[in-house]
Amino acid sequence: MKRSQILIKTQKEIPADADSINASLLTRGGFIQKEMAGVYALLPLGLRVYRKIENIIREEMNTIGGQELLMNVLQPKVLWEESGRWGKVADVMYRVGTDVGLAPTHEEQITDIVRRRISSYKDLPAAYYQIQVKFRNEPRAKSGLLRGREFLMKDMYSFHENEDDFKAYYDKVAETYKKIFSRIGLETKYVKASGGMFGDTSNEFQVICPTGEDVILICEKCDFAENTEISKLKSGDKCPKCGSSIKSEKAIEIGNIFPLGDKYSKSMNAKILDADGKEVAMIMGCYGIGLTRVMAAVVEVSHDNNGIVWPESVAPFKVNLISLNKNSEADKVYEELIRRNIEVLYDDRDEITAGEKFADADLIGCPIRIIISEKSLASGGAEISKRGSQDSEIIRISKLINKLAN
Numbered sequence: 001m002k003r004s005q006i007l008i009k010t011q012k013e014i015p016a017d018a019d020s021i022n023a024s025l026l027t028r029g030g031f032i033q034k035e036m037a038g039v040y041a042l043l044p045l046g047l048r049v050y051r052k053i054e055n056i057i058r059e060e061m062n063t064i065g066g067q068e069l070l071m072n073v074l075q076p077k078v079l080w081e082e083s084g085r086w087g088k089v090a091d092v093m094y095r096v097g098t099d100v101g102l103a104p105t106h107e108e109q110i111t112d113i114v115r116r117r118i119s120s121y122k123d124l125p126a127a128y129y130q131i132q133v134k135f136r137n138e139p140r141a142k143s144g145l146l147r148g149r150e151f152l153m154k155d156m157y158s159f160h161e162n163e164d165d166f167k168a169y170y171d172k173v174a175e176t177y178k179k180i181f182s183r184i185g186l187e188t189k190y191v192k193a194s195g196g197m198f199g200d201t202s203n204e205f206q207v208i209c210p211t212g213e214d215v216i217l218i219c220e221k222c223d224f225a226e227n228t229e230i231s232k233l234k235s236g237d238k239c240p241k242c243g244s245s246i247k248s249e250k251a252i253e254i255g256n257i258f259p260l261g262d263k264y265s266k267s268m269n270a271k272i273l274d275a276d277g278k279e280v281a282m283i284m285g286c287y288g289i290g291l292t293r294v295m296a297a298v299v300e301v302s303h304d305n306n307g308i309v310w311p312e313s314v315a316p317f318k319v320n321l322i323s324l325n326k327n328s329e330a331d332k333v334y335e336e337l338i339r340r341n342i343e344v345l346y347d348d349r350d351e352i353t354a355g356e357k358f359a360d361a362d363l364i365g366c367p368i369r370i371i372i373s374e375k376s377l378a379s380g381g382a383e384i385s386k387r388g389s390q391d392s393e394i395i396r397i398s399k400l401i402n403k404l405a406n
């Protein structure tokens with residue numbers, strides 16, 4: 001895509017109302033626009049990153065048998081009265097009139113969908129997910145995309161004939177989550193946590209980060225990790241698993257998984273006949289990942305003083321091609337990259353100084369920068385460097401494309 005055509009307006013100054021690194025860099029780089037507290041629009045550049053995250057999640061959910069569907073933002077009061085939550089979620093659910101609310105989560109609707117269609121253990125296990133906008137009346141909307149009032153989320157719900165089957169699937173989802181986050185370039189801790197507003201105990205996926213809102217305890221040696229909200233331990237105590245020392249770290253929660261037991265299936269009468277012909281309530285689990293929050297977490301952990309450093313898997317473009325003093329070689333390279341399906345942002349603007357182009361490239365943070373100028377051509381070709389690295393090299397134009405295709 002040509003920079004002269006895409007809707008990007010970068011800004012040098014930190015926005016006055018940016019309350020976090022992610023809000024500042026994503027706004028300055030032209031990825032998002034803040035509309036009001038906790039409400040952000042994804043601009044073309046931001047949507048490209050979002051789609052990459054979304055595709056990784058979708059691929060991995062499909063590999064563990066998740067079936068994608070799309071439920072509704074508008075939720076009827078009657079359904080939430082069945083589960084007994086209409087009154088309980090009053091603080092977090094935006095209301096539209098007296099009988100409708102905007103969905104903060106979808107346990108009720110998925111239970112309603114499944115109870116009308118599944119009646120035998122033979123149809124289980126089953127898991128359904130959606131990637132959709134959610135609303136939470138969040139009085140502390142802050143930290144950019146980390147804590148929004150309107151945000152994008154993947155939520156999956158699984159249904160089982162018994163606890164054992166549920167447990168096996170829960171562990172499988174946990175493994176898959178680790179894989180998803182690692183593909184996105186995030187190292188996570190699998191943390192024991194409280195059920196928050198919706199259950200008793202759960203597990204969270206936390207990214208260690210000094211700007212995180214959560215505090216977790218982790219072992220220096222093994223995989224022990226607990227949220228301080230539920231832990232009886234403190235920093236410096238011995239790890240209950242291996243005896244080494246544990247320490248506390250700030251972290252950002254980017255995913256969570258909850259056992260739901262028969263809380264919804266019982267109250268909403270979602271029953272099946274088991275192998276003995278006996279009527280039992282289905283056992284359920286739910287599994288969330290905040291997509292816009294993941295995007296923010298990547299920025300919080302992967303940036304420098306000049307801007308964002310995107311991991312290649314979620315970068316808006318793989319290559320940022322910069323032409324200095326408009327030259328036909330750069331145009332040819334751009335055409336060839338397009339032809340070979342290599343994602344490229346081409347800074348073809350001629351009214352902009354070299355310094356401004358470099359600053360923009362650093363701010364936007366594509367993994368590979370290529371400069372084609374009279375100077376680089378005189379030295380034998382194009383100058384190539386990696387975002388976040390000081391080193392660059394001159395590579396012959398004829399070799400450039402093949403190098404990038406790998």
Ligand SMILES: [Zn+2]
Pocket residue numbers: 219220221222223224239240241242243244
């Ligand atoms: Zn340990």
